[in-house]
Amino acid sequence: MTAKPLKLRELAKGEERFVHGHRMCSGCGAPIIIKQVLMATDYPVVAANATGCLEVSTCIQQFTSWKIPWMHSAFENAAATASGIEAMYKSLVKQGRLEDRNVKFVAFGGDGGTYDIGFQSLSGAMERGQDMMYICYDNGAYMNTGIQRSSATPFGANTTTCPAGDAIPGKLQQRKDLTRIMAAHGIPYAAQASPSNWMDLMKKVQKAFEIKGPKFLNVISPCNRGWRSQTNDAIALSRLAVDTCYWPLYEIENGVTKITYRPKEKKPLVDFLKPQGSFRHMFSPQNEWMLKQAQEYVDKQWERLQKEAASFGAEEKDK
Amino acid sequence: MGKIVAVTGNEACAQALKQINPDVCAAYPITPATDLMQRFSSFVNDGKVDTELVLVESEHSAMSACIGAAAAGGRVATATSSQGLALMWEMLYIAAGTRLPIVMPLVNRALSAPLNIHGDHSDGMGARDTGWLQFYSENAQEAYDNLIQAFRIAEHLDVRLPVMVCMDGFIVSHSIERVEYIDDADVKKFVGKFVPVHPLLDLDKPKSYGPLILTDLYHEYKRAQHEVMTKAPRVVLEVAADFEKMTGRKYGLFETYRLEDAEMAIVVMSSAAGTTKDIIDRYRDKGVRIGLLKPRMFRPFPFAEMADALKHVKAIAVLDRADSFGGMGPLYSEVAGAVMQMDSKPAVTNKIFGLGGRDYLPDQAEYVIDELITIAKTGKVKTVKEYIGVRE
Numbered sequence: 001m002t003a004k005p006l007k008l009r010e011l012a013k014g015e016e017r018f019v020h021g022h023r024m025c026s027g028c029g030a031p032i033i034i035k036q037v038l039m040a041t042d043y044p045v046v047a048a049n050a051t052g053c054l055e056v057s058t059c060i061q062q063f064t065s066w067k068i069p070w071m072h073s074a075f076e077n078a079a080a081t082a083s084g085i086e087a088m089y090k091s092l093v094k095q096g097r098l099e100d101r102n103v104k105f106v107a108f109g110g111d112g113g114t115y116d117i118g119f120q121s122l123s124g125a126m127e128r129g130q131d132m133m134y135i136c137y138d139n140g141a142y143m144n145t146g147i148q149r150s151s152a153t154p155f156g157a158n159t160t161t162c163p164a165g166d167a168i169p170g171k172l173q174q175r176k177d178l179t180r181i182m183a184a185h186g187i188p189y190a191a192q193a194s195p196s197n198w199m200d201l202m203k204k205v206q207k208a209f210e211i212k213g214p215k216f217l218n219v220i221s222p223c224n225r226g227w228r229s230q231t232n233d234a235i236a237l238s239r240l241a242v243d244t245c246y247w248p249l250y251e252i253e254n255g256v257t258k259i260t261y262r263p264k265e266k267k268p269l270v271d272f273l274k275p276q277g278s279f280r281h282m283f284s285p286q287n288e289w290m291l292k293q294a295q296e297y298v299d300k301q302w303e304r305l306q307k308e309a310a311s312f313g314a315e316e317k318d319k
Numbered sequence: 320m321g322k323i324v325a326v327t328g329n330e331a332c333a334q335a336l337k338q339i340n341p342d343v344c345a346a347y348p349i350t351p352a353t354d355l356m357q358r359f360s361s362f363v364n365d366g367k368v369d370t371e372l373v374l375v376e377s378e379h380s381a382m383s384a385c386i387g388a389a390a391a392g393g394r395v396a397t398a399t400s401s402q403g404l405a406l407m408w409e410m411l412y413i414a415a416g417t418r419l420p421i422v423m424p425l426v427n428r429a430l431s432a433p434l435n436i437h438g439d440h441s442d443g444m445g446a447r448d449t450g451w452l453q454f455y456s457e458n459a460q461e462a463y464d465n466l467i468q469a470f471r472i473a474e475h476l477d478v479r480l481p482v483m484v485c486m487d488g489f490i491v492s493h494s495i496e497r498v499e500y501i502d503d504a505d506v507k508k509f510v511g512k513f514v515p516v517h518p519l520l521d522l523d524k525p526k527s528y529g530p531l532i533l534t535d536l537y538h539e540y541k542r543a544q545h546e547v548m549t550k551a552p553r554v555v556l557e558v559a560a561d562f563e564k565m566t567g568r569k570y571g572l573f574e575t576y577r578l579e580d581a582e583m584a585i586v587v588m589s590s591a592a593g594t595t596k597d598i599i600d601r602y603r604d605k606g607v608r609i610g611l612l613k614p615r616m617f618r619p620f621p622f623a624e625m626a627d628a629l630k631h632v633k634a635i636a637v638l639d640r641a642d643s644f645g646g647m648g649p650l651y652s653e654v655a656g657a658v659m660q661m662d663s664k665p666a667v668t669n670k671i672f673g674l675g676g677r678d679y680l681p682d683q684a685e686y687v688i689d690e691l692i693t694i695a696k697t698g699k700v701k702t703v704k705e706y707i708g709v710r711e
Contacts, residue, residue, distance in 0.1 A: 044522045046519065046520065046522075048387060049529075055529075055531070056531045059527045059529070059530045059531065060530060060531045060532075061530055061531070061532050061535075061536060062530075064527035064530070066525065066527050067525055068525050069519045069520065069521070069522065069525045069526055069527075070525070070526075070527045070528065071387065071390055071519055071527075071528040071529055072528065072529030072530075073383060073386050073387070073410070073413050073417070073528075073529050074383065074409060074410060074413060076379070077379065077380060077383035077410070079380075080375060080379070080380035080381075080383035080384045080387070081383050081384065081386060081387035082387060083345075083373055083375070083380070083383075083384045083387065084343065084345060084373065084383065084384030084385060084386060084387025084388035084389075084390075084391065084395075085387040085388065085390070085391045085519060085520070086387075087343045087345070087371040087373045087384065087387075087388055088342060088343050088371070088387070088388040088389075088391035088392065088393045088395075088520065089391060089520055090371050091342040091343055091369065091370065091371040091393060092342060092391075092392070092393055092520070094369065094371075095342070095369050098520060101522060103520075103522065120376060120377060120380070121376070121377075121379070121380050121383065123376065124375055124376030124377070124380055127376070128373070128374065128375075
């Protein structure tokens with residue numbers, strides 16, 4: 001099967017495999033991401049889903065938004081659950097009890113279920129070489145339980161467990177760089193994407209589905225409840241995350257790092273932080289150092305990524 | 320007629336798994352169950368089975384992978400012990416609540432702290448409320464036989480629940496005993512083909528597994544789970560009857576030994592039952608009417624059947640190889656529940672024995688029987704719950 005052309009007109013005609021009726025908040029980034037992922041491919045997809053917003057809102061009692069085989073079992077184990085499903089598929093196909101239809105196995109998890117509690121299970125599945133793609137929708141906190149800090153929470157953010165208090169002004173640690181940690185597993189494909197750059201995201205999904213073995217895709221997912229932003233801002237904010245290089249779009253394919261989108265003009269980080277109420281305290285005079293530190297970290301990471309990508313020259317080869 | 324061999328409990332269970340040939344096994348090493356799954360891994364790598372082996376990074380992931388695999392639509396097994404089962408705890412409920420027929424040998428071992436690798440029932444008893452069926456085995460033969468029957472029971476369309484087959488860590492898992500193996504073809508025929516129910520891998524009829532169900536229907540869902548459990552004993556007995564036809568070996572919900580005319584009874588599970596039977600024989604020779612009841616199926620617990628089997632005795636000692644700290648031994652609590660259904664209630668005591676692999680010796684059984692004789696005479700119980708075999 002060849003990858004289908006990513007043309008809006010064609011995509012709009014495609015059968016939707018994640019449908020309306022779910023109870024995700026208005027303006028949430030996650031359902032947009034799921035739609036983009038599933039629209040990118042015509043392969044049969046079977047998904048495991050970690051406990052979280054996406055899970056509790058899309059399959060309630062007899063109702064489901066999923067038109068693909070979908071399974072939720074617990075919070076920390078989407079990768080292990082998907083491993084089991086994939087192993088059974090392999091076993092039944094091998095024994096001639098199931099037709100091989102080139103099924104693609106996916107696990108969805110939020111950042112809590114991926115960076116934190118599900119990290120071990122994810123790492124194990126990647127090391128074992130399971131033929132699956134793990135997709136994290138990263139909204140930067142435990143949004144389902146009410147905006148608690150996770151290891152994906154950005155520096156400075158005000159969350160309910162690291163509130164911007166008089167003594168401690170929000171989260172004082174930088175976020176875990178999970179995409180790079182996953183790439184360090186030596187898996188064939190790890191990438192970062194954003195729903196704002198939908199073509200880039202869908203291309204990555206298409207590419208990953210053509211690769212046998214473990215794949216990891218980290219997608220920024222605006223959450224207006226947690227970010228304290230407007231409900232119509234999800235795409236604008238994810239674009240700002242990309243254009244400020246807070247969330248660079250890149251991929252690491254067989255160890256080769258390639259930046260897949262370079263903003264024409266790298267915007268200052270405050271453009272991304274300002275519309276989010278969760279960073280409001282950083283704009284008070286006594287917290288100026290926080291803005292500075294946050295910007296320095298983004299610059300340093302972007303610099304490092306550019307150097308790394310340049311050392312492979314993958315973008316040059318494309319030209 | 321099968322082959323007679325001298326093997327350990329673990330070896331016998333690995334052989335049963337080989338003969339059953341599950342579609343997927345997920346495994347993580349833990350003493351004393353490690354040996355079972357490593358033997359099975361050799362069968363996989365030598366191409367003796369079709370099983371896809373998922374060598375996960377924890378027991379939590381082992382059970383998660385088993386859940387995914389079972390929902391996908393095939394026969395699934397794993398094995399564990401102690402801390403491993405404790406780490407699986409969350410997933411045990413999900414396996415049962417999702418009605419997935421996973422089979423798991425549990426090589427019973429003590430729980431930390433302090434760290435101890437030897438046999439007791441703390442692990443299995445900690446999982447008694449998870450919705451799994453539990454069978455306890457006295458020796459390697461029973462572990463082997465129970466494991467083969469477990470697949471039939473778990474996969475029966477009236478049950479469709481996960482099953483744990485327990486044997487005592489080291490005492491049974493690592494001791495070499497005489498075991499009669501069943502022929503491969505007979506095992507295959509007995510277990511039968513796996514019948515998938517709502518398999519996730521049916522791509523043409525996509526299903527969603529694992530919904531959110533809140534106050535409006537959760538309660539009803541759990542009652543349904545309870546009702547399914549009540550159907551299990553009939554299936555267990557049917558499977559046992561078929562098994563007896565094949566092997567001549569008889570299994571029930573529990574075993575009784577010289578209980579029919581007994582005045583007093585000891586209730587004890589697993590390997591300690593063997594020692595107890597020997598001591599009962601000695602007392603019987605002296606004219607003491609003592610008998611034994613050895614539960615095989617602990618979940619669901621056969622309250623009514625047990626009440627009937629014990630209705631004529633005056634005094635019962637329940638021996639627990641686990642404790643519920645601040646409560647009664649878990650087996651005692653169940654037997655007491657059965658006794659409550661009797662018209663004339665016998666006196667019941669609870670002895671905690673053999674924790675962390677402490678040997679259960681004949682003198683402990685003698686102590687228990689001597690006390691039962693006094694209780695049967697006087698009708699009085701001095702101490703309801705007592706630790707025996709303690710070094711003072």
